[in-house]
Amino acid sequence: MFVRIVxxxxxxxxxxxxxxIFEEKKQFIRASKGCNLLELYQDKNNPEIFFTYSYWETPQDLENYRNSELFTTVWAKTKALFNDKPEAWSVDKKVSLQ
Known part of the structure; x- marks a missing residue:
């Protein structure tokens, strides 16, 4: 499993x-094959900045989602609202304490 941060x-x-848009589509995104978790964060100091964290079983699961009609539709609506270029990372979670 790995984490995608956007x-x-x-x-x-x-x-x-x-x-x-996120509220309307979050359950569909989370229901994508291989997606185990979806979270949305907003920066405390700059309300214009948001992060999504999604946990995926395999890189192929993420790629399948990124090639889906759902992603294409959501991303088209979302990117029109940006004031800066988005950034994304795929990372392996090393430690998690709860």
Whole structure:
């Protein structure tokens, strides 16, 4: 399993629209084959910055999602709201304490 982290920055006036898109689609994204967890974070100091964390069984599962109609539709709506280029990382989780 690995974690996909995506950093996105939005114009202030588009934050509510992004949150609405995420709320509408989050269950479908989470239900994608191989997705074990989906989380959304907002930066405490800069409300324009958001992060998604998603846990995937395999890189192929993530690629299948990224090639899906769901991703294409969500990403097209979301990227129109950006005020900066998004960044993404695929990382292996080494330690998790709860």
């Amino acid at each position: 950093k996105m920055s939005f114009h202030l006036e588009h934050i509510a629209t992004f949150e609405s």
